[in-house]
Amino acid sequence: SQQGEEDPQALSIQEGENATMNCSYKTSINNLQWYRQNSGRGLVHLILIRSNEREKHSGRLRVTLDTSKKSSSLLITASRAADTASYFCATDERDDKIIFGKGTRLHILP
């Protein structure tokens, strides 16, 4: 099953700009995680935010979580060419499943 919906599906921005990606989900969760995936490669864990947290920072990453709206956002500040990748949110559901969103393909233009 697939429950997360990322928005936008694809995003192209100039290097140095900020990139914002959103994720919505449908059920109750324990936590929500964001991952990056370069083409043809495995997943890189970026950040985990628990259901009782509202915001979390890690370097150039800022994640918010609104459990009332069942949504999360990932902000990458001062984007770099190396940030070009697909980004996925994954919800850790109460029934012990980890469900991924459809992902956002981010392309940083030089």
Next chain:
Amino acid sequence: GAVVSQHPSRVICKSGTSVKIECRSLDFQATTMFWYRQFPKKSLMLMATSNEGSKATYEQGVEKDKFLINHASLTLSTLTVTSAHPEDSSFYICSARRGSSGNTIYFGEGSWLTVV
């Protein structure tokens, strides 16, 4: 370093044969492991949840007899694609949960399966 090891990373097999992919947790015991499938430029689709010592729980639409999952120990789960067909070609990724529900999960590096 990696805490979940997946092997092989790439495998090519002939149509009609079976291929096994292993997922190992390296420094922790994983009661629960998950298997995902990913098509090019698509997201990860959960195939099944593997619980040590019991039968796997398959997601709707996933053929149990096609994708055999065995979680015989707390550090190893295997996915066997039986009677493989070209349409089974895909990227398969496993993950393992350290401890109980809500605890951290770790992903393997994935396995590329090509059926010719």
